[in-house]
Amino acid sequence: MPADNHSLAGVAAEPGVVKPDPIVKGSKITRQFGGLKAVDVEHLEIQRGVITALIGPNGAGKTTLFNLLTGFDVPDSGEWSFNGTSLQKVPAYKVARRGMVRTFQLTKVLSKLTVIENMRLGATGQRGEKFWSAPFRALWSSQEDANTKRADELLARFKLDAKREDFAGSLSGGQRKLLEMARSLMVDPELIMLDEPMAGVNPALKQSLLGHVKSLRDEGRTVLFVEHDMDMVRDISDWVIVMAQGQIVAEGTPDQVMSNPAVIDAYLGAHHDTDITELDESSLEAAAEAELDEEATHG
Numbered sequence: 001m002p003a004d005n006h007s008l009a010g011v012a013a014e015p016g017v018v019k020p021d022p023i024v025k026g027s028k029i030t031r032q033f034g035g036l037k038a039v040d041v042e043h044l045e046i047q048r049g050v051i052t053a054l055i056g057p058n059g060a061g062k063t064t065l066f067n068l069l070t071g072f073d074v075p076d077s078g079e080w081s082f083n084g085t086s087l088q089k090v091p092a093y094k095v096a097r098r099g100m101v102r103t104f105q106l107t108k109v110l111s112k113l114t115v116i117e118n119m120r121l122g123a124t125g126q127r128g129e130k131f132w133s134a135p136f137r138a139l140w141s142s143q144e145d146a147n148t149k150r151a152d153e154l155l156a157r158f159k160l161d162a163k164r165e166d167f168a169g170s171l172s173g174g175q176r177k178l179l180e181m182a183r184s185l186m187v188d189p190e191l192i193m194l195d196e197p198m199a200g201v202n203p204a205l206k207q208s209l210l211g212h213v214k215s216l217r218d219e220g221r222t223v224l225f226v227e228h229d230m231d232m233v234r235d236i237s238d239w240v241i242v243m244a245q246g247q248i249v250a251e252g253t254p255d256q257v258m259s260n261p262a263v264i265d266a267y268l269g270a271h272h273d274t275d276i277t278e279l280d281e282s283s284l285e286a287a288a289e290a291e292l293d294e295e296a297t298h299g
């Protein structure tokens with residue numbers, strides 16, 4: 001049992017349930033792509049100071065919800081707040097400055113920068129790739145020394161200091177995830193949103209990565225992460241929110257959620273006796289392989 005979920009004791013395992021101390025609150029958030037409602041969330045609360053996992057089958061709307069909450073996409077309707085202040089129409093870099101940051105996978109542009117350059121860019125907030133691909137050197141200000149000091153401390157913490165001058169593109173999958181996390185911490189966020197922190201990570205590095213995610217909570221931050229790796233979800237989540245077809249279909253502790261028929265439904269599309277713990281070895285792997293095949297065919 002994770003150490004820090006006492007603040008959620010007594011919270012009902014129900015979709016959209018109200019939490020005792022929410023850092024994020026949202027209502028009636030919708031985002032449509034053509035005829036498809038990618039996100040259709042009636043009510044959402046993220047409890048402060050704990051690790052919340054956002055899970056759901058492919059296409060459930062998890063990434064879209066991440067993008068909406070952090071200002072990288074605009075919903076068709078809905079309202080949401082961070083620390084009690086509305087984030088409607090607030091651009092992503094300002095959301096980051098207020099203390100809510102999401103990680104990004106390394107883009108082509110970022111891969112061509114060194115590790116320390118990536119870290120320094122993290123300090124500028126999140127302005128998207130256009131900003132990052134701009135001639136960034138001119139933008140370093142008197143803040144540079146302080147930023148470099150913080151960057152070096154974070155690189156040491158995440159054991160990336162030996163890679164300081166290497167191109168980010170040369171890092172292993174696990175090291176990239178560490179860099180994404182370290183870069184996000186440059187703005188000292190209260191809420192850190194991790195996009196599939198275990199994707200592409202060598203099993204040998206997984207425990208170390210789990211430890212780093214827990215350390216974020218242990219130093220008082222709130223963590224929200226999207227993940228398909230059910231072992232990780234079970235190991236470190238204090239709370240789990242399940243999406244399917246744009247909606248929140250279940251919430252609860254990992255145990256509650258993984259034995260919830262609505263969750264089994266969401267993954268399998270029908271009532272089934274299978275425990276969700278078996279899903280990562282069967283359905284989820286099959287889905288992942290199908291996705292890889294598809295990428296190989298189209299990419």
Ligand SMILES: Nc1ncnc2c1ncn2[C@@H]1O[C@H](COP(=O)(O)OP(=O)(O)OP(=O)(O)O)[C@@H](O)[C@H]1O
Pocket residue numbers: 033036038056057058059060061062063064065
């Ligand atoms: N920019 C877009 N244009 C059109 N459709 C989109 C766009 N972004 C997402 N979608 C669609 O919205 C739905 C939700 O996608 P989203 O990526 O949010 O799901 P997800 O839960 O993150 O999935 P995965 O686990 O596979 O990453 C999918 O059907 C997807 O195809």
